[in-house]
Amino acid sequence: MEEPVWFAGISTCVKLLLIPSYRSTDFEVHRNWLSLTSSLPLSRWYSDETSPWTLDYPPLFAYFERFLSLFARLVDPKMVDLHQGLNYSENSVIYFQRFTVIISDLCLFYGVYRISRNLGVLQRRMVMGLIVLSPALIIVDHIHFQYNGFLLGILLISISYLEEGRDLIGGFFFAILLCFKHLFAVAAPVYFVYLLRHYCRGGFFKGFRRFLMMGAAVGVVLAAAFGPFLCHGQIQQVLRRLFPFGRGLCHAYWAPNFWVLYIILDKGLGFLLSKVGFNIKTPSASFTGGLVGDSSPFTVLPQVTPLVTFVLVLLATSPCLIKAWRNPRPMLISRWVAYAYTCGFFFGWHVHEKASLHFMILLSVVAIKSLKDARHYFVLAIVSCYSMFPLLFGAEEYPIKVLLLLLHALLMYSGFIQQFSKSAASSTKGDDSTKGFKEKAVGSTNGDQVIVGWVGTCYLLGLFVVEIWGQLLQSYIFGDRFPFLPLMLVSIYCAVGIMYSWLWQLRWIIKCS
Numbered sequence: 001m002e003e004p005v006w007f008a009g010i011s012t013c014v015k016l017l018l019i020p021s022y023r024s025t026d027f028e029v030h031r032n033w034l035s036l037t038s039s040l041p042l043s044r045w046y047s048d049e050t051s052p053w054t055l056d057y058p059p060l061f062a063y064f065e066r067f068l069s070l071f072a073r074l075v076d077p078k079m080v081d082l083h084q085g086l087n088y089s090e091n092s093v094i095y096f097q098r099f100t101v102i103i104s105d106l107c108l109f110y111g112v113y114r115i116s117r118n119l120g121v122l123q124r125r126m127v128m129g130l131i132v133l134s135p136a137l138i139i140v141d142h143i144h145f146q147y148n149g150f151l152l153g154i155l156l157i158s159i160s161y162l163e164e165g166r167d168l169i170g171g172f173f174f175a176i177l178l179c180f181k182h183l184f185a186v187a188a189p190v191y192f193v194y195l196l197r198h199y200c201r202g203g204f205f206k207g208f209r210r211f212l213m214m215g216a217a218v219g220v221v222l223a224a225a226f227g228p229f230l231c232h233g234q235i236q237q238v239l240r241r242l243f244p245f246g247r248g249l250c251h252a253y254w255a256p257n258f259w260v261l262y263i264i265l266d267k268g269l270g271f272l273l274s275k276v277g278f279n280i281k282t283p284s285a286s287f288t289g290g291l292v293g294d295s296s297p298f299t300v301l302p303q304v305t306p307l308v309t310f311v312l313v314l315l316a317t318s319p320c321l322i323k324a325w326r327n328p329r330p331m332l333i334s335r336w337v338a339y340a341y342t343c344g345f346f347f348g349w350h351v352h353e354k355a356s357l358h359f360m361i362l363l364s365v366v367a368i369k370s371l372k373d374a375r376h377y378f379v380l381a382i383v384s385c386y387s388m389f390p391l392l393f394g395a396e397e398y399p400i401k402v403l404l405l406l407l408h409a410l411l412m413y414s415g416f417i418q419q420f421s422k423s424a425a426s427s428t429k430g431d432d433s434t435k436g437f438k439e440k441a442v443g444s445t446n447g448d449q450v451i452v453g454w455v456g457t458c459y460l461l462g463l464f465v466v467e468i469w470g471q472l473l474q475s476y477i478f479g480d481r482f483p484f485l486p487l488m489l490v491s492i493y494c495a496v497g498i499m500y501s502w503l504w505q506l507r508w509i510i511k512c513s
Helices: 002-017 025-039 059-075 091-104 106-116 121-132 135-145 148-163 167-180 182-198 204-231 235-242 258-275 306-326 330-347 353-369 371-387 398-428 437-442 447-451 454-478 485-512
Strands: none
Touching: 002 091, 002 106, 002 121, 002 135, 025 059, 025 091, 025 135, 059 091, 059 167, 059 204, 091 106, 091 135, 091 148, 106 121, 106 148, 121 353, 121 398, 135 148, 135 353, 135 371, 135 398, 148 167, 148 182, 148 330, 148 353, 167 182, 167 204, 182 306, 182 330, 182 353, 204 235, 258 330, 258 485, 306 330, 306 485, 330 353, 330 485, 353 371, 371 398, 371 447, 371 454, 371 485, 398 447, 454 485
8 A cells, every 4th residue: 555655645745736826717616516505405506597607517526515515614604605706716715625626536546546456566656657647637637626536536446346347336336427427428338338248147037137236226326316306306407407418519629639620621621612712601609618509500511419429429439339249358448448438539529628538547557558558648648638738828837737747758758668678578588589679678779769659759749849839939920810729729739649549549449359
């Protein structure tokens, strides 16, 4: 237990230093949820509109906010006053909410410990470092402000039980996770197929009995979460809040996924056709929508609806579902679930840029399994973190986010070099036919090429070009014109990296699993 405590201690020290840093509107969202669940009866939690930041997470998260509000009232009663007004940000509020995120990360620490406890020393340390010290997670939770850490901890706990063959409790924890945050439901088809084939096997009667047991375990969770709202006749209102399909195709600035490329293609085609004489009407509405609003019509390409994105996600996930059906192997479940979340991020409707954490954290566990996995993860981790840089737009936070990313890149590089050089050494010991493999794996002059590869190196160098453009050249060349261009370039360039990751994982699943 010394290693988990050591990593948790370092991580906590970093988070404490970041308490005074920038806070997004999500900080006020969660403060309002504290006051809402504290001041109103349960029957009004999902219908109240006192604040624009209405409750839109599943019931277990609402109960979690209610639990926190019991302590918040003791710290500062105004914090849970529903009519206090927006942006109440006394020091008592800031420290309380920051500390709740830090303390809730205990669940993440346990999840990391549980999923890595049977690994070798170097592998265990790498997994802990990649997850606990993840710059993307620190940026999103402890600067921007959210509660992703403990939710990802629940996911890791669930996966760890599945890898041990304890399917019933693994499915139970996944049901709990869905009742905390429904966006994790993208992996539900993978769970369903895997559990049906792996847990509900052994003949008709044994399989049917196990199916009923799994259904009962999930049913207990759903009843505990949604039962009180069903009794109050609020279940339709809860579901309406959880699935607001009236929002735009993209969220805030464009998350780096397939729809960025689709939108840019549509804009480009519209521009070219208008130049050659076609009467192209450019829509005035935005493709994004944070609170309400319909998605904009496309100029040339076919319109996109929530149903289209749902079908695309399901089709993209289908190779994984087929593999899970044919050969449900516990040690591949983390890859399959990570791939499902990648598909959801790349093709989903109104995807938050922060949702890349769902597959990044699981791929941290996969990254230590082979050199190819490490190469893939190294590039993807940097791209995923960089795509979140626009979340922190202040000059004060700029050196923080850059330093976090650079330090993590150094940690990944040195850790992977050490791990795979030792693997090469052990594989060459007593075998003259593979003599020199260690030198090739480490490489005194080209070790970076082994971990990154020349294509990956060129792509990562392109991130510097994008950043230099946004920070220096944009204002120098265009002045105040085209203020959207730096954000658009970040989204487009990072979308290429995410697309590469999706294709890489798809190829691995088709050929290797």
